[in-house]
Amino acid sequence: MTTSALISPYPVPGIVLGLCVVALLVLILPFIIKKIEENLEPFFLVMAVLAVTISGLWQGRLILEALRAPVMIGRLPLGIFQVVLVVGLLVHYYNVAFTRVVLKAAHRLGAFLFIFLLIVFLGLLSSVISVIVTACLLAEIAASLPTSKDNKIKLIVVSCIAAGLGACLTPLGEPLSTILVAKLAGPPYFAGFLFPLKHFGWYMIPGVVALAALGAAWLGPKMAFRTEGHVHEYKETLASVIVRAVKVYAFVAALVLLGEGFRPLIVWYIVKIPSPLLYWFNTISAVLDNATLAAMEIGPAMALPQIIGIIMGLSIAGGMLVPGNIPNIVAAGRLRISMKEWAKVGLPLGLLVMAVYFIILYIL
Numbered sequence: 391m392t393t394s395a396l397i398s399p400y401p402v403p404g405i406v407l408g409l410c411v412v413a414l415l416v417l418i419l420p421f422i423i424k425k426i427e428e429n430l431e432p433f434f435l436v437m438a439v440l441a442v443t444i445s446g447l448w449q450g451r452l453i454l455e456a457l458r459a460p461v462m463i464g465r466l467p468l469g470i471f472q473v474v475l476v477v478g479l480l481v482h483y484y485n486v487a488f489t490r491v492v493l494k495a496a497h498r499l500g501a502f503l504f505i506f507l508l509i510v511f512l513g514l515l516s517s518v519i520s521v522i523v524t525a526c527l528l529a530e531i532a533a534s535l536p537t538s539k540d541n542k543i544k545l546i547v548v549s550c551i552a553a554g555l556g557a558c559l560t561p562l563g564e565p566l567s568t569i570l571v572a573k574l575a576g577p578p579y580f581a582g583f584l585f586p587l588k589h590f591g592w593y594m595i596p597g598v599v600a601l602a603a604l605g606a607a608w609l610g611p612k613m614a615f616r617t618e619g620h621v622h623e624y625k626e627t628l629a630s631v632i633v634r635a636v637k638v639y640a641f642v643a644a645l646v647l648l649g650e651g652f653r654p655l656i657v658w659y660i661v662k663i664p665s666p667l668l669y670w671f672n673t674i675s676a677v678l679d680n681a682t683l684a685a686m687e688i689g690p691a692m693a694l695p696q697i698i699g700i701i702m703g704l705s706i707a708g709g710m711l712v713p714g715n716i717p718n719i720v721a722a723g724r725l726r727i728s729m730k731e732w733a734k735v736g737l738p739l740g741l742l743v744m745a746v747y748f749i750i751l752y753i754l
Contacts, residue, residue, distance in 0.1 A: 396447055401658045408444035409655050412437055416648075416677050420729040427728050431637045434644040434713060441651025452650055460642040470522045470642055474720055475635035477526035482631050485624040492534040502610035505545065509602035513552035514595070516717075517559035517567075517587075524553050525717035529724035537613045543727055545613075547735040548605040550717040551709030551743065555594040555601075558705050559587045564716065565681035570701060573688050586701075589694065593702060593747070601743070634723050641719050649682030656686045665696045666752045672703035673744070676710040676736075699751050706747065710740035 416437050420427045442448055461469040481488055496504045508531065516524040528549050532542045557563030560583065561571045567586045574581035660683075663671055668687070675683055687700050708715035712722045712732045722732060 396449075397445075397654050397657050402654070405444055405446075405654055406658070409441060409652055412441045412444065413652070413674075413677075421733070427730060430712060430729060431640040431644065434648065435640055438644040438647035438651060442647050443651075445651050445654050447650055447653065452647070456643040456646040459646045460639040470716060470720070471635055471639045473520075473522045474526060474638050474723075475632065477523070477530070478626070478631040478635060478724075479628075481530045482624075482626055482628060485626075488530065489534040489624070492531050493536070496535065500610075501613040502606045505609055505613065506602045506606035509549050509552050509605050510599055512549060513556035513598035513602065514559075516553040516557040517563040520562060521553055521557035521564045521715075521717055522720070524557070525550070525720035526724075528553070528717065529721040532721070533725060535613070539725070541609055541613050542725055543731055544609055544735050545605065546721045546725065546727065547709065547732060547739060548601055548608075550715060550721060551706065551736075551740060552598045552601040552605075553717045554705050554708045554715050555597045558590055558701060559594060560584075561586070566684050566701070566704060569681050569685050570688060570697075573685065574690055574697070576690055579690060579694075589698065590701060593698070593750070594705070597743070597747070637723055638719055641713070641723075642716070645679045645713060646682075648677075649679035652678060653682070653686065656683065661687050665699050666748075669699045669703040669748060669752070670744070672700065673707040673710065673740075675704045675707045676714040676740070678713075680704040680708050680715070695751070702747050702751065703744065706740055706744050710736045 416434070420430060420433065426433045442452070459469070460471045499507065508528075512524050512528050528546065532546050532549075535542065535545075558567045558570075561568040571581045571583070571585055574585065579585065660668070660671060660674075672680075672683060672687075683704055684700065688697055709718065710733070712718050712727070712729050718732065718736075721727065
């Protein structure tokens with residue numbers, strides 16, 4: 391039986407109230423309780439189990455999906471868990487050579503150009519090699535740079551928002567674009583591999599470049615680092631590399647369950663919101679899986695401007711908080727960025743970018 395078949399066609403007050411309480415706990419507790427902030431993975435897993443239980447949507451299919459999502463891409467046994475683990479192990483054993491290459495590039499290019507090219511390159515590369523690999527590279531590069539953690543956080547957040555945009559340009563980038571193409575494969579759009587690039591490239595590629603310019607102008611003067619003689623102190627142990635991959639596995643599984651648990655609210659309320667309001671309401675993808683939201687909101691009966699607005703809103707908002715997107719989870723885990731530290735940069739920057747695109751999409 392499908393999940394949709396288990397959902398009542400009419401809102402159930404008890405379920406609505408329960409899911410609203412869970413949503414508030416997810417949004418508030420990591421900011422006010424330090425123990426939860428330091429242990430986001432188990433907290434989100436508990437909240438996800440609670441959401442699915444309240445919705446009454448437990449099925450064997452859902453459990454299997456939550457177990458396989460972190461280790462599978464489609465039918466390929468190559469998921470985020472393996473990528474994070476393998477890249478982490480490679481850097482662990484070859485961190486000296488990796489750091490040397492990063493520092494040499496930073497020294498030759500200078501801080502401004504290095505940051506600009508890094509964000510553009512990784513932002514666009516995420517659509518080709520997948521946002522998972524991009525996130526791993528970004529995290530390790532940032533960890534190697536001789537600058538403060540505050541600067542690294544800003545670089546990571548700007549880069550992750552850019553990667554969230556760039557990854558949507560092809561179905562190879564992330565599940566959001568894969569679902570988009572699958573949902574619109576039939577008439578009237580007959581979406582194929584290049585459909586996202588053709589219709590979203592006009593918005594997303596300039597967005598990646600603009601974020602790169604912003605990041606370079608913002609951080610270039612602060613990160614005018616001296617790389618001569620700098621020796622990066624690699625602090626990761628083999629055990630910490632493995633534990634980080636396991637935590638990422640738990641986080642991704644939790645997001646799958648959380649998305650399904652909130653599906654009744656999506657069916658009853660969210661999909662009925664007018665397009666301009668839905669654009670802003672999709673900021674909930676800062677804590678929910680944007681692929682789940684896209685699967686529920688997008689359909690072939692929608693006009694192309696509506697679809698573009700939904701995808702843009704989901705893509706940008708995913709960078710606002712740690713749980714919002716795969717790159718955020720990977721990078722935050724590697725650099726030990728807390729929810730509060732991420733939100734301090736991600737929320738104002740994400741809202742600014744959303745406001746700019748709102749003007750472009752709905753006013754101009």
